[in-house]
Amino acid sequence: MNEPIRKSPRTRAIHAAALRRPALLAAALLALGAAASVALPGGRADAQIAVAGGAPGTAANAPQVPVATVGRDRFAQSESWDGTLQAVRQATIGAQAQGRIVKLHVQAGDGVKAGQVLAEIDAREANLAVSRDRAQLGESQATLAEARAAYERSRELHEKGFISKAALEQAAAALKVAEARQSQAQAGIGLSSVASEHTIVRAPWDGVVTAVPVQVGDLATPGRPLFELHAPDKLRAVAFLPNSRVAEAAGAPRAWVRLDAAGRTTQLESTQIVAIPSADPASGTTEVRVELPGGAGAGPDWVPGRHVRVAFDTAGAQQALVVPAASLLVRGELVGVYVATDSGFVLRAVRVGQRSGDSVEILSGLREGERIALDPVRAGLKGAMPAAR
The missing domain is CATH 2.40.30.170 (Efflux pump adaptor protein, beta barrel domain)
Structure with missing residues (x-):
């Protein structure tokens, strides 16, 4: 007849706690810092609970931690x-031309390249301004040609003594006025052409769009922020x-x-x-x-x-x-x-x-x-x- 297993007071206390409340067993083992075999209700004595790593694994498959x-x-x-x-490099891109926003090509979070089109503004008004300035330039060119021819005739007549020096000076002044008006017309068409280009908003450098505080249909005015960009x-x-x-x-x-x-x-x-x-x-x-x-x-x-x-x-x-x-x-x-x-x-x-x-x-x-x-x-x-x- 086999002799009964002798249990220490410590083991008996754990066993008694497990019989009363099995859920307390794990907490008791954690407090004692050991693993124990406990006979649970039902006659089984092969249940084992280990601490600091869960149930023990075999030596072959146990995780090896450095x-x-x-x-x-x-x-x-x-x-x-x-x-x-x-x-370090960030910018707020504002509108330089006035008009309705007709198209947005990017949204917040998009990456862009230098020169890429970001938005388009209604360019009809700007295009009409370019046409008007071109017409004024043609008019000034015709006026200049007429003033130049009048001056040449006045100079020949003055050399022959048919007109006075004052008349020649008046023709020369009219020629200078015509030349100035042509320069003004050329500057005007250059300005309107640049304004027409400003209806296309482009990225100044490679970056990421941070914010787009406008929508299609909003009115763009000079200085209004359209995009926030950062590198x-x-x-x-x-x-x-x-x-x-x-x-x-x-x-x-x-x-x-x-x-x-x-x-x-x-x-x-x-x-x-x-x-x-x-x-x-x-x-x-x-x-x-x-x-x-x-x-x-x-x-x-x-x-x-x-x-x-x-x-x-x-x-x-x-x-x-x-x-x-x-x-x-x-x-x-x-x-x-x-x-x-x-x-x-x-x-x-x-x-x-x-x-x-x-x-x-x-x-x-x-x-x-x-x-x-x-x-x-x-x-x-x-x-x-x-x-x-």
């Missing part, structure tokens, strides 16, 4: 401020700092611009920091610009108007406990890391400090020498184990 050892390193201190992204190849982050912090930020060796979007964080580094030499007397702040190296290449989320966080590295640096930013698991306001153990990974909450580049300062929750998962998503899978070093 780990890193927590250590101390020189960590540059930084101050961060709220900012916004701004296009996506060059962006900058703009932050307004208190006047007392501007000098330190402007003298920082580098700055970091961090953008949180779509559940992920991207960051760009820059060494081009410019403080505008003018302060706002109402808010007591100064505009500081951080030029970004190729905003378009940073991803589709880097567009003008997005809110970012701008951090300026100060001159000093100190030893701090740091981990790679990719190892952090962020869920709302909670931040944690998966710590490697002999049986898998354990999720542990940590308190983070400042961020510099790809490193994050750890204020509490970890000790030097512990190993953490570099891929927190895979570390949370069932049976995940630290990869062999």
Whole structure:
């Protein structure tokens, strides 16, 4: 006859709790930090629940997660401020001719090339002005030809003594008036031709249409905005700092611009920091610009108007406990890391400090020498184990 299995008081307490309320079993195991075999109601004693990674997997298919050892390193201190992204090259394209908008070729978000047609304005009035000026030019040319011929006749008659010098001077003055009127008519037709060309609105350079505040049928008047355009190849982050912090930020060796979007964080580094030499007397702040190296290449989320966080590295640096930013698991306001153990990974909450580049300062929750998962998503899978070093 087999002897009964002897259970420790700890195991008996877990077993009794499972019999009363099976749903509390997982929570109890998480608190104890172990896995146990428990005989559940129905006579089965083969149910097993594991913590820190779910049900144990086999050695063959268990996810192998790379780990890193927590250590101390020189960590540059930084101050961060709220900012916004701004296009270095942007423009508001206004109407230069008056008339109804008859066609829009682009909408907000469209990419355009230099010289591409953006809109067309009713050109009938402008075309009539061109026809009128051409008629005036023809009239002035005929008047000039008549005045020139009259002057030649007067000069010949004056040489023969048939007319006085005053009559010759009068003919010369009439010729000059005719020449001036022809020049005026030529300028008029040039002006009307340019005005006719302004009924076709074109893009001044390659860019992206940001806004189109008009519709087909609206009246375009000189100066009315029709399109807003920006070049996506060059962006900058703009932050307004208190006047007392501007000098330190402007003298920082580098700055970091961090953008949180779509559940992920991207960051760009820059060494081009410019403080505008003018302060706002109402808010007591100064505009500081951080030029970004190729905003378009940073991803589709880097567009003008997005809110970012701008951090300026100060001159000093100190030893701090740091981990790679990719190892952090962020869920709302909670931040944690998966710590490697002999049986898998354990999720542990940590308190983070400042961020510099790809490193994050750890204020509490970890000790030097512990190993953490570099891929927190895979570390949370069932049976995940630290990869062999």
